Amino acid sequence: MTVLQVNEMAKSKFDNRNEWLFSGVAAEIRPEDRIVLLGGSGQGKSTLLRILSLLEPFDKGDLHLDGQTSAECKPQSWRKKVTYVAQKPVMRSGTVAHNLRTVSELHNKPFEEELARSYMEAVGLGQMDWDKQASDLSGGEQQRLALVRSLLLHPELLLLDEITSSLDPASKRAVEKLLMDWAAGQANGLERAYLWITHDLDQARLISNQVWFMAEGRLLEKSATEVFFENPATEQAGLFIRSLQETRGEKQ
Numbered sequence: 001m002t003v004l005q006v007n008e009m010a011k012s013k014f015d016n017r018n019e020w021l022f023s024g025v026a027a028e029i030r031p032e033d034r035i036v037l038l039g040g041s042g043q044g045k046s047t048l049l050r051i052l053s054l055l056e057p058f059d060k061g062d063l064h065l066d067g068q069t070s071a072e073c074k075p076q077s078w079r080k081k082v083t084y085v086a087q088k089p090v091m092r093s094g095t096v097a098h099n100l101r102t103v104s105e106l107h108n109k110p111f112e113e114e115l116a117r118s119y120m121e122a123v124g125l126g127q128m129d130w131d132k133q134a135s136d137l138s139g140g141e142q143q144r145l146a147l148v149r150s151l152l153l154h155p156e157l158l159l160l161d162e163i164t165s166s167l168d169p170a171s172k173r174a175v176e177k178l179l180m181d182w183a184a185g186q187a188n189g190l191e192r193a194y195l196w197i198t199h200d201l202d203q204a205r206l207i208s209n210q211v212w213f214m215a216e217g218r219l220l221e222k223s224a225t226e227v228f229f230e231n232p233a234t235e236q237a238g239l240f241i242r243s244l245q246e247t248r249g250e251k252q
């Protein structure tokens with residue numbers, strides 16, 4: 001059972017080491033958690049996700065995965081369990097097939113072509129020509145290919161950074177469904193979880209059973225999704241929800 005624990009974590013600002021980008025972050029991610037991370041732009045949400053997958057260092061606090069500290073665990077083994085999917089994916093040079101296979105090769109595992117095809121189908125890329133150059137794909141296609149690459153690693157915890165931001169509504173729904181089904185399944189007999197950054201309120205309500213809300217350099221709220229939206233504990237969260245609702249109203 002994979003449990004990620006964050007204790008009193010802080011990250012200093014790179015332009016002023018005496019100020020925190022965020023501090024006092026304490027939280028836990030347990031199997032079957034489906035968490036959305038909400039907050040205004042520039043709060044450090046992406047930075048937090050990168051820290052949790054050991055892609056960036058932190059300045060204070062500690063991080064435990066199944067009882068082991070981040071210092072005791074090799075980053076590569078950590079990332080096999082805790083996988084970050086970026087908003088702007090980096091494609092490897094070469095074809096779609098090469099991008100899909102490389103992940104398995106890097107982890108000395110056989111390439112699971114059937115599974116790759118089923119994930120590609122599920123995200124709406126079932127018809128894609130695997131001989132196409134990955135660099136020629138659209139932003140939305142690259143986002144979905146990157147997600148499939150990550151799923152092929154059989155992670156137990158996915159850290160998802162606005163991964164549907166370039167998708168049309170139908171593709172977005174397909175990705176949401178795939179990931180909710182994925183979270184309800186198991187990896188190597190172990191339950192799965194995700195922590196997902198989004199700015200889309202409808203998506204947040206649909207995909208999560210918990211909300212983490214970042215504001216003023218803190219993880220200000222951690223609540224059940226319904227509670228967060230119906231009865232936010234802080235004024236900041238209430239204002240944040242209203243501002244997103246107003247923006248949505250203006251767009252409609």
Ligand SMILES: Nc1ncnc2c1ncn2[C@@H]1O[C@H](COP(=O)(O)OP(=O)(O)OP(=O)(O)O)[C@@H](O)[C@H]1O
Nearest residue numbers: 012013014015021040041042043044045046047048
């Ligand atoms: N040490 C630091 N590490 C990362 N970002 C930092 C740091 N110090 C200051 N910053 C600034 O803080 C912001 C953090 O960006 P980040 O992408 O993590 O926030 P975010 O909450 O995910 O924003 P968005 O919702 O716009 O994607 C950026 O503007 C960055 O320039």
